[in-house]
Amino acid sequence: MATEQKQEYLAEKEYVDEKHDIERSSVVLDEDENSPIPEVAAIVSNRDDPSMPTMTVRVWTLGIFFTVVLSFLNQFFWFRTNPLTIGILVAQLLAYPLGVLMAKILPSGRLNPGPFNIKEHVLITLCANCAGGTAYAVDIIVIQKVFYKQDFGFLANFLLILTTQMLGYGMAGVLRRYLVYPAAMIWPANLVQVALFNTLHKDEDLAPGQWTRYKFFVVAAIGMFVYHWIPNFLFGALGTFAWICWIKPDNHVLAQITGSNGLGFGTMIFDWNVLVSFLTSPLIVPWWAQVNIAVGFFALTWVLVPICYYSNVWEAKHFPIFSSKLFKQDGDTYNVTAITTDHMLDEAKYEAYGPLRLSVFFALTYGIGFAGLASMVTHTWLYHRHKLVAQWRQSREHSEDIHHKLMQAYPEVPDWWYFIVFIVMTVVAVITCEVWDYKLPWWGVLLAIFLAAFFSLPVGLIQAVTNQQPGLNIITEYVIGYALPGRPIANVTFKTLGYISMGQALTFVGDLKLGHYMKVPPRAMFWTQCVGTVIAGVINLVTANWLLATQDKICTDDNKDFSCPSAGTFYSASVIWGVISPNKMFGPTSIYNPINYFFLIGFFLPIPFYYLKKRFPNTWIENIHIPVLLAATGMMPPAKPFNYPMWVAVGFIFQYYIRRRYASWHMRFTYVMSAAFDSGSAFSILVCFFIFGMRGVEIKWWGNNVPKALCPLDAAPTIPIGQL
Template identity: 70%
Template sequence: MTSHKEEYLADKLEDEKVDAERASLTLEEEENSPIPEVAAIVSNKDEPNLPVMTFRYWVMGILFACLLSFFNQFFWFRTHPMTLSTLVIQLISYPFGRFMARVLPEGPLNPGPFNIKEHVLVALTANCAGGIAYAVDITVIQKVFYEQDFGFLANFFLILTTQTLGFGMAGVLRRYLVYPAAMIWPANLVQVAMFNTLHKEEELLPGQWSRFKFFCVATLCMFIYQWIPGFFFPVLSSIAWVCWIDPKNPVLSQVGGAQGLGVGAISLNWNNIVSYLGSPLVVPWWAQVNIALGFFLIAWVMVPIAYYTNLWDAQRFPILTAELFRTDGDTYDVDNVLRDGTLYKEGYANEGPLRIATFFALTYGIGFAGLSSMITHTWLYHRHKLVAQWKQSRTQSEDIHHKLMQAYPEVPDWWYAALFVGMTAISVFTCEYYGYMPWWAVFLAILLAVIFALPVGLIQALTNQQPGLNIITEYVIGYILPGEPIPNVTFKTLGYISMTQAMLFTSDLKLGHYMKVPPRAMFWAQLMGTTIAGLINLITANWLLNTQPDICTKKSKEFKCHFANTFYSASVIWGVIAPNLMFGPTSIYNAINYFFLIGFVLPIPFYFIKRAYPNSWLDFVHIPVLLAATGMMPPAKAYHYTNWLALGFAFQFFARRYHSEWHLRFTYVLSAAFDSGVAFMGLLSFFVFGIRGVSFPAWWGNPDQDICRLDSYPLMQPKGGLPDPWGASIQDKYVFSKPYVPPAPHE
């Protein structure tokens, strides 16, 4: 038997060994990440003793989570929506934190200077609060379109569970999407660069601006400028000069109008450009090339061919819209086919089959192809990496950043498991008790999210683009529960958003990984931010729904809720009418189902061609990203894409290549500043003018009617002679099939 002294010495030697190992994690200077972009931006050093969850963090984390979730939910309802980037909070919180460090008394409330890890944790909390809770859409369409209200508690439970279930998945995904060096998550590098910029003393040349000064000036300039296209001169938001050549020509309006294919349409409104796709200043250029290629092929090649060859009676309907129609082109009356919230077969027989714009139908087909291509692409390009990581996940660290993170206690797996099981139980109770959908549907929706989480995560970790599960989830439940709109959208939300939230949480874990934030602090910060955001989202939505007349309808000028209207259309297509009637053997849209096969096969030839011709431009072709390009259309318009891509070229290609120093210093700061200036202007204009119903007087730069709105109406209307908005006659060469409707007021 060994003596107590020997045991003590052995324990002491073991402790000293552990301390030595941890000390060695400060790393030799030459060891770094194998990824050049990461090595250039992310520090290979750490300071494990920096305080993180301080009083300053709690104040700023709660405050900014509340503000960001309110701002983004408010702008989500707006006719021209926008999202306030987390970069804004990242910038604003820096001087706020330094101010608190200066004025608070030294001690537990103020443990030294405001440090970078506190700052990262504030941003992580804001990241979780910055998105809009998708389940709010269910509340909106229930109240506005279906005249239902399950109550605040039911709404909140649904939001809470759908927003946090993905957190449990992230606990498993971190081994494959956080620890490996190859999983870079490009969007995080933007935030890392910003953190390092703010907390590192800049060596400025005489007369050179700091990044923070640049941010303040750019924010002020955008705030002042945004009043021009956003209030005084709205025509600048969509300069459709092609349509203006001959506004009476419906084809020119369809091709060049802002509401149509947007060929040549120019927008000088930052809010319009980033409304649906986010900032083009932060997306890698190669990913933008794939988006551009997908957009041009789908929107400017496939759609015009389909429309002008009258595929699926395309010319009876507008060229680009999410609205619903009868076979004769009239608006589809959903109330006629519903009884007690389910499909009424006699009413459906009277109303007839549902028709949608050919563009809308094609985007569903492209979505099918994108989903199946994601499976093939993941298997072809990443199967070996996945197998290797599976073997190494518990025994080997991949790079220096993972080694440095060994200094901190990891979050136990049972924390994630308990959260996942608990939220699943609450979800089952909520859906069954309040009647959202049957209990078994909860498990099926979660199963779909679990299956697709890893392949989707691989794509997002490498490309910053995320294919969605919204189509496949509504497709599956539409066949199982036909004629049930609310169960359909609930199933879609649970399956789709659980996966999306898993991606958000995993991305944030990678940001914390880069910045060496203790994992347990990240766990609680993410959970807090998500819970606060869900509550604020719901309170804000209820406030607007109860105070704004005609909200989410065509009668409202400021709050048309394009996202909610598209969500409602989807609930009718997949829930009320259901896939069997909409895309089944008897439907004219049946061919859409073949897109599943097309997408599954499409990556295969590109894979073998790339192997045959390595180190060529083919290395940048990414089929799932290409097919996901038009995923936001509708409600996004074509000119949103073209202007977004133009700015992306200017900054991510031209500025990066020819003015690289300026690009590295200021591009991401400029993006955050423009977001901030637009947000401040939008809120101020609403609370000063909008809430009182005050609008700028009509003039040619702010017309009552958009002269290019004919693009929203079909070619086939009653023939000839009917007056158009300019008092002339529409030319006889166009064949029409229903009464002409004047354009709606300018949006």
């Protein structure tokens, strides 16, 4: 019987493989077939032209150009006191007219194979997307040079950036089966990109008097560009309009609860850039996910934090109600150099100086981070285990939807390409940490990579559906802090290898999904992303070294233009988890020890909701998503509480009210509007900066100084500094 089953299995496998190969070469499609997901069906085309040229000179020229420009500008702005990120939409918009221009002026032939097409545009955008942010490992280099007075040289720094940026790409080969091919993995942020590509390249069938997406985009972008000058330059107080605090500015409690540097209750935002700076666009996040985020935010920020603070839990009143800074027990600033020798913890000095203290909000966000991470494991097992097993079995047996069928026309990237990238980057990471004095042994590198690989799938499932990505920064700091206490550089290196490797893997997978929607050959996407990542890493490093060498007192409060707020937070984390270590911060003898119970809370919390969903199917209970709810405040800090309420309010208007009341308009224009608002505000910031910011020109009046003038107590502790 077993032999017959085995022969039957082999015969079936041979048939499936043969069928798979046939489908790759010739796919018979139903012209009326479309995605089962309404949002995808409304935005993504169910047609393809495999004859479109892709890997052209235009792609490489414009892709490398925008990669260099964006990586330089974003790294430059990252150091500034008020950081600015130039999003990929800027490159996406500018690449279109430049591509069309190149098609017109270049001589016809191999260098110019016909009109500039949408697939070339996608590849240029994906290449530039590698420079859409900054390499996270630059933070390590900055705190080494500025705070720890270390410099391992250009080669060591480049290898660290290269490995942390590309290691995750090797994991994408496995993840694509679960996060790219299935129709249910929609990646909402990609729909904005698809809408913009279609707006620029496609002719639409319109009813008389109906606007095209392109016209709507242009009008909305120009409108946002003009409007954004008001909160960005002319009337800065509109960015964070903390009007309640103005009623009685000398009331300390009112300031702490309503101020923009406090809990932000009632604070209004009229600046689109402020609204989306940490939480992406509320126009593209599903309403059910926004409700989970709102509940998580409300429970922590406006319930748990005030209760703990005004009950003086962990001596909270000695510190501001919201802050990511480090404090002594009496509320004074914590002097890290007083407890270290050669940038390592000196036990005798530490005992004499005293323990580190955190604001109650900062401490609780670590606890929520613990709970969110544990809940992902339970949630993934309860809700997705059957789907994952089925997808594993079916990944080579059938196409998920029309888009997956259309992609069979192109050769897939072989698994061994991803495997080579993964192995080479792992070996280089080990060599880098062993040759230079990062104080992270080989087993630490492998452990970080294991954590990234373990969490990539559950985090990816959440991001692919909700557009939210819970991070691994806390758990990686926690693990290596116990394994190698007192080593700050080893701690942040481990964190970067674990946290960013996962992030880069999901970035790569998300881009693969965009290429999947746009029917771009997978091998072309692979090479453009790899080349773009290497170029962006080099430019990031060169720009950082240039600023560190030329700016006096950079990354300190003495440099008002380049105080590096992100590097300051990164340094604080290296002290908490590296210098002092989690055992002293959260161990049995620490007042913050109860934070560890959040691991158990997070692990068990999804279970009752899972069984409630089974008991009461097709009710609102199905929309409860514990990992998203717990990850809601994962961006605080640097995000502040005032970012959330208006974000949810705008989401309610578009993702709930308009989506239900004006469904056809929503399907047609909401994602286009999101892209237009992002583009218009980005152009406004750029123009304002280059015309006025670089010259130090500013309008000095009451409207640009309201937060300091009318709400001075929102960041002040309840008990004055020095009073125990």
